Amino acid sequence: MRVLIRGGLVVGRQAALADVLVADGRVHEVGPSLSARGASVIDAEGCWVGPAFVDLHTHLREPGNEDAETIESGARAGAVGGYGALVAMPNTDPALDSVAAVRFVLEVGRRAAIDVAAAASITVGRRGQDLTAMAELVEIGVRLFTDDGTAVRDPAVLRRALTYARPLGVRIAEHAEDADLVGDGVMNEGTWSGRLGLTGRPAVAELVTVLRDIELARETGGSLHILHVSTAAALAAIVRARREGVDVTTEVTPHHLTLDESACASYDANFKVNPPLRTAADVAALQRALRDGEIDAVATDHAPHAPETKDQAFDEAPAGVLGLEHAAALTLEALGGLGSDPQRFFDLLSRRPAALAGLRGPRCPQGLGQHGGWVELGDEAHLVVFDPRRQWVVDRATLQSRARNTPYHGREMTGRAVVTMVGGRVVARDGAPA
Amino acid sequence: MSTIRGRSLLSLSDLTRDDLIEVLDAAESFVEVHRRTVKKVPALRGRVVASLFYEESTRTRLSFETAAKRLSADVLSLAVASSSVKKGESLRDTIATIEALGIDAVVLRHRASGAAEQVARYVPDVRVINAGDGQHQHPTQGLLDAFTVRQVLAERQGARGSETGSALFAGLHVLIVGDIRHSRVARSDIDAYAALGAEIRVVAPPTLLPPGIETWPVQVVDRLDDTLEWADIVSLLRLQHERGTGRFVPSLAEFTATFGLTVERLTRVRPEALIMHPGPINRGVELDAAVADAPAAVITRQVANGVPIRMAVLFLTIAGNREDEP
Ligand SMILES: [Zn+2]
Numbered sequence: 001m002r003v004l005i006r007g008g009l010v011v012g013r014q015a016a017l018a019d020v021l022v023a024d025g026r027v028h029e030v031g032p033s034l035s036a037r038g039a040s041v042i043d044a045e046g047c048w049v050g051p052a053f054v055d056l057h058t059h060l061r062e063p064g065n066e067d068a069e070t071i072e073s074g075a076r077a078g079a080v081g082g083y084g085a086l087v088a089m090p091n092t093d094p095a096l097d098s099v100a101a102v103r104f105v106l107e108v109g110r111r112a113a114i115d116v117a118a119a120a121s122i123t124v125g126r127r128g129q130d131l132t133a134m135a136e137l138v139e140i141g142v143r144l145f146t147d148d149g150t151a152v153r154d155p156a157v158l159r160r161a162l163t164y165a166r167p168l169g170v171r172i173a174e175h176a177e178d179a180d181l182v183g184d185g186v187m188n189e190g191t192w193s194g195r196l197g198l199t200g201r202p203a204v205a206e207l208v209t210v211l212r213d214i215e216l217a218r219e220t221g222g223s224l225h226i227l228h229v230s231t232a233a234a235l236a237a238i239v240r241a242r243r244e245g246v247d248v249t250t251e252v253t254p255h256h257l258t259l260d261e262s263a264c265a266s267y268d269a270n271f272k273v274n275p276p277l278r279t280a281a282d283v284a285a286l287q288r289a290l291r292d293g294e295i296d297a298v299a300t301d302h303a304p305h306a307p308e309t310k311d312q313a314f315d316e317a318p319a320g321v322l323g324l325e326h327a328a329a330l331t332l333e334a335l336g337g338l339g340s341d342p343q344r345f346f347d348l349l350s351r352r353p354a355a356l357a358g359l360r361g362p363r364c365p366q367g368l369g370q371h372g373g374w375v376e377l378g379d380e381a382h383l384v385v386f387d388p389r390r391q392w393v394v395d396r397a398t399l400q401s402r403a404r405n406t407p408y409h410g411r412e413m414t415g416r417a418v419v420t421m422v423g424g425r426v427v428a429r430d431g432a433p434a
Numbered sequence: 435m436s437t438i439r440g441r442s443l444l445s446l447s448d449l450t451r452d453d454l455i456e457v458l459d460a461a462e463s464f465v466e467v468h469r470r471t472v473k474k475v476p477a478l479r480g481r482v483v484a485s486l487f488y489e490e491s492t493r494t495r496l497s498f499e500t501a502a503k504r505l506s507a508d509v510l511s512l513a514v515a516s517s518s519v520k521k522g523e524s525l526r527d528t529i530a531t532i533e534a535l536g537i538d539a540v541v542l543r544h545r546a547s548g549a550a551e552q553v554a555r556y557v558p559d560v561r562v563i564n565a566g567d568g569q570h571q572h573p574t575q576g577l578l579d580a581f582t583v584r585q586v587l588a589e590r591q592g593a594r595g596s597e598t599g600s601a602l603f604a605g606l607h608v609l610i611v612g613d614i615r616h617s618r619v620a621r622s623d624i625d626a627y628a629a630l631g632a633e634i635r636v637v638a639p640p641t642l643l644p645p646g647i648e649t650w651p652v653q654v655v656d657r658l659d660d661t662l663e664w665a666d667i668v669s670l671l672r673l674q675h676e677r678g679t680g681r682f683v684p685s686l687a688e689f690t691a692t693f694g695l696t697v698e699r700l701t702r703v704r705p706e707a708l709i710m711h712p713g714p715i716n717r718g719v720e721l722d723a724a725v726a727d728a729p730a731a732v733i734t735r736q737v738a739n740g741v742p743i744r745m746a747v748l749f750l751t752i753a754g755n756r757e758d759e760p
Contacts (some may be wrong), residue, residue, distance in 0.1 A: 028499070191646030195447075197547035197570030197618060202647055267548025268555075311526055313546030 001424065002028070004036045005385060008044030009080060010374040011342045020049055020375060020383070025424035027379040033322075042419050042426075044385045050346040052084025052114075052382040052420055053328060054353040054371050057227060057299035059320065060086075060116075063104065066095025069304035071105060074324070075112030077302070077400040079428035081324040082349075082417025082422050084382035085115035085371045087357050090126070091149045091408045097132045098120040099140055106141065106367070113427045115368045115382075117357055118143040122161045122172060128153045131161055138168045141365025143358030146173035148227055149274075151209050153179055153265070154174055155216060162222025169363065171249070171356065173225040174213050176234065177275055181205035186315045188261040188276040196265060201276050203231040210234040214241040217248055225356065226250040228301050230275040232285035239294050249356060251299035252286050254330035255321055259283070259407060269317030270311045270407045273303070276319075287334045293344065298331045299355040300324050304403030325399055328386060329413035337414065338388050350384075369423060381424040390416040392431065400433065440754025442562040443747055444550045445571040446625035451600055454629055458581050459596045460746035461739070467504065468742060475532050477749050479508035484532045485511045487543040487565070488525075493713070493737070494565055498541045498574075501744035507752075510537065525549065526556055531559050541565050547618075561751045569616050576622025576710050578743040580630060582736050586708060603630035609665035610634065611658060611693060612720055614640045616679045617671045619712045624652060635661055638693065640759060641682040658693050662702045669710045670695055670720045688721055695721040700728060708732050 005020040010030060019034040020027060061069040069077075071088070076088050088105050090096030096105060101117045109116025120142045124130045126149065134145060145165065151174050152158040161172050182201045187193050189200020210226055214237060217224035229235050229250045238250050255273060260280045264273040271277060289295050293322050303320025331349055332340060343366060354360040354372025363372050373379040394408040420428040428434055438453045446454075467475055485504040486496050495511070503510045514528065525544070532540065539561040541627050547568030554562040566572040580603075585594040587602045608627050614620045614636050627634050628651040636643070637655045647654055655661045662668070673679060675686060683689045690696070695709065700722075703709070709721075709731040712760075717723045726733060 119718065189645050191649050194615075194644030194650075195621070197568050197621065308524065313544070313552065314548050315546055322645035394459045 002039035003042060003421070003426070004039040005042045005044045005049055005383070006036070008047045008049035008385060010375050011048050011050040011346050015342050022381040022383070022421065022424045025376060026381055027377055028207060031377060032378065033159060037044065042385060046389060047385045047387045047418060048342045048345070049373050049383060049385050050342070050375060052384045052422065053082045053349040054357060054359055055083050055086040055300050055302065055324065055327070056297055056353045056357055058086040058088055058302045058324065059091065059304065060088045060105070061092065061304055062108065067306040067402070069241060071108045071116060072112050073402045074302065074304070075109070075114050075116055076433050077324040079419070079422070079433055080400050080431055081326070082328050082384040082386060082420050083114055083324060083361055084384070084420065084422045085117060085354070085357070085369065087144060088116055089119045089148050090119050090121040090146065095121045095126045097124050097126065099133065099136050102137060102140060102142060107320045110367065113138040113433060114422050115359070115371070117359060117365065117368055118142060119146050119173070121145065122147045122152055122239060123157060126150070128157055131164060134165055134168060134170070138170055141368065143170050143363070143365070144173050144225065144356070145170060146175070146227065148173065148175045150179055151172040151175050151177060152346045155212060157214065159216045159220060160214055162220040162224065166220065166222050171223040171225045173227050174209065175227050176206050176229070177201065178205040178209045181208065183408050186272060188278050190261060190279060192261045192264060196267070198264065203233060203278065206231050206234045206275055207237065210237050214238070214246055214248055217247045222247070227319070228253045228256065228275060228299065230256045230278050230282065231284050235285060235289055235294070241287070249296045251297040251353070252290065252295050252299060253301045254323055254327045254334070255407060257283065257286050257290065257298070257334035258330045263407065267314045269312060269314050270405050270409070272314060272317055272319050273321050274319040290334055290348065291336065291344070291401070295348070296415060297356060298327060298348045300327045304401050305405050307404050310405045311392060320405070322401055322403060324400065325401065326394055326406070326408055326413055328417060329415040332388055332415040340372040376383070381421055383421040384417050384420040386415065388415045388416045390414070390418065392416055437462070438750050441751060442554045443573050443751055444554060444564045446573045446576045446622045447571070449625070449629060451631070454580065454626060455600055456745050457577055457743070457750060458584060460750060461581050461742040462594065462596050464544070464742035464745040474504050474506055476506045478502070478505040478752055479670055481507045481752055483507045483509050483537040483539045483541060483748060483752070484535060484537045484757055485509060485541045486514055486528070486532070487622055488514050488549070489566070491543055491566070492542065494740070497740035498565060501741050503743070505745055505748055507748065510535065524551065525543055525553065529553055529556050533560060539563060539748065542567070544568065547739060563751060564748060566618055568618065570618050570621065572618040572622045574744055574747055575619050576626040577747065578625050578736060579669065579710060579712070580626045582710070582732055582739050583708065585739070586633050586732055586735065590619050592745060600630050603627065603632045606632040607666040608632045608634045608662050608669060609661060609667065610636045610669045610671065611695070612638055612671035613673050614638050614671065615642045615682070616674055616677070617646045620637050620671055623669060630675045635664065637661055639683050639689070642679070658699070659702070662699060663704060663710045664705050667708050667710060668695065668703060672712065672714065673716060673719055691760070694719060695725050697722045697724050700725050703730065710736060713737065
């Protein structure tokens with residue numbers, strides 16, 4: 001099967017107008033005016049053609065909460081959003097804390113529309129005490145470990161994890177919020193929480209955990225990843241530590257890049273998320289850092305919840321929002337829209353997250369594709385054709401996810417994956433699964 | 435344009451001075467109804483008001499239900515605090531059920547901040563009256579506090595409150611003492627007094643101040659003793675220690691020693707000042723028992739004004755149009 005992607009801006013080592021011929025699941029030829037003989041043609045004029053997106057942070061809810069999402073439905077949502085691979089988060093029920101649990105996700109994932117990798121928890125049952133069988137989990141393809149949902153509360157346990165993981169070449173990823181400072185907070189602590197009478201989660205709860213984790217990574221020489229950084233202060237601490245040589249990477253979510261705490265004034269739990277939506281100044285700082293290349297990846301923290309659970313009082317509803325289907329448009333918006341640098345766009349959505357997930361290079365787990373490439377001859381054809389001008393309106397009724405908890409319902413977006421290709425096969429087209 | 439007539443009352447934060455005066459004036463006319471032998475007007479005949487209290491508050495519930503009955507409305511009282519919530523029925527389901535019964539308004543008390551906003555979204559055609567939502571707002575309490583202040587100050591001048599408009603609030607020194615952070619009453623009071631032109635000071639241990647207080651239209655004072663003589667109104671808030679807010683201070687005894695209105699402190703309050711408390715009082719915590727019974731205390735007046743204020747709110751939000759004047 002041959003597919004010709006014609007006339008797009010191919011974002012490889014350089015960005016240049018070219019055709020891409022895909023054959024037998026690989027990039028067969030890149031160049032001007034390629035012959036379409038024997039190939040089906042995708043018109044990519046005005047579009048950016050690059051490596052399919054890779055999400056570092058997807059909650060697929062299976063096993064345990066299939067009312068909210070399944071591996072199959074989450075992967076479909078990813079395909080529609082332009083993703084070729086995603087990393088399933090381990091806070092399922094049971095948690096992905098064993099070889100058997102991770103194998104289950106990988107095996108079900110093999111039948112999904114896109115590549116499904118899995119992170120495993122740092123501690124057994126995410127209870128913050130005993131380390132999981134990290135070396136064995138690495139053997140079956142785990143490249144990220146996290147107790148996401150919460151930070152590892154006991155610094156001795158985190159220190160042990162960073163130390164143990166060091167020779168395994170994997171990263172310890174932290175949901176950096178201090179549980180005691182967070183208390184029973186439900187939104188950012190500040191002027192809005194005070195007026196709304198909602199209990200706050202202070203920004204300093206993120207900062208103290210980030211600072212603690214950085215010092216432990218510095219001391220152990222371990223590799224640390226800070227999930228969904230949300231405040232200017234924590235981000236500054238990460239940037240500083242990296243300049244000082246600490247191996248720390250970070251990601252930011254589309255919602256923290258585009259929404260601030262004032263959205264909570266509606267008391268609509270679709271704006272409830274952890275860490276919470278922060279101040280407008282934090283949003284501006286995150287956007288600036290994104291453009292300056294100080295953030296490694298945009299990661300969705302796609303967190304589906306069954307409708308009846310979100311339809312509760314703000315302080316009772318679970319935290320989390322959907323992300324996969326609108327992340328790329330929001331990333332483009334945060335980068336500055338049409339005039340933004342397509343290289344940076346693909347670095348943030350594909351190349352860096354692919355590298356951090358171990359989906360790029362020699363350590364790519366068996367059975368999963370090589371993602372985040374340069375669109376060069378011989379590359380596996382995990383590609384996205386992204387139209388940065390395409391306008392569309394988010395409608396929660398038409399999402400591929402089983403859940404409906406998007407904070408962007410009714411919002412007009414600019415930019416959409418018009419074709420997503422995994423292994424040379426079109427898996428989604430124009431917002432619908434193929 | 436009036437933002438109260440024919441609209442839900444969820445918060446006092448979006449009411450203008452004219453809106454507030456409209457409610458106070460209407461309440462004054464309903465005080466007169468109370469003096470009649472037949473304490474009922476037909477203003478809301480044929481209308482149905484549901485009272486939905488997810489948090490038990492006999493006093494507020496009875497006050498609303500009495501107000502509705504005096505306006506000749508039919509009252510549908512759902513004791514949800516004890517029944518359906520425990521069966522796991524959601525707020526949305528309960529509201530849908532009672533909406534099907536053809537209600538005109540719902541009076542809602544809920545432990546969650548924002549519950550009234552949510553219900554108003556669920557049933558856009560029904561007037562929602564917030565009878566207290568979590569730590570957010572308690573609009574009718576704010577209104578009745580302002581009403582009581584105007585009533586007492588006007589009486590001293592031999593006038594009716596309605597003859598004074600908002601004049602008596604101009605530059606009035608209102609001191610609010612205690613747990614501002616967790617108090618829906620404080621938020622509604624501050625909105626009302628600020629819109630009416632009063633000067634507001636708050637005094638509390640810093641742990642009981644809400645985040646962002648510096649953006650509120652109030653001046654924060656550290657010590658109660660430094661500001662007692664300044665006050666025309668001393669408004670005390672309930673310390674809700676049964677909900678764990680006691681943890682925000684080292685002990686109740688220390689709170690009383692530093693922020694309680696003791697008999698000794700009462701001597702430094704100006705003689706013409708009013709002492710207020712939304713109730714229920716923790717005697718010996720926010721104030722000494724004897725202070726609650728002092729002549730300056732208008733706490734029983736506040737309670738008595740609950741019915742006329744709620745009549746005014748029900749009437750304006752449900753009937754709405756001027757042609758329906760009582
Ligand atoms: Zn997280």
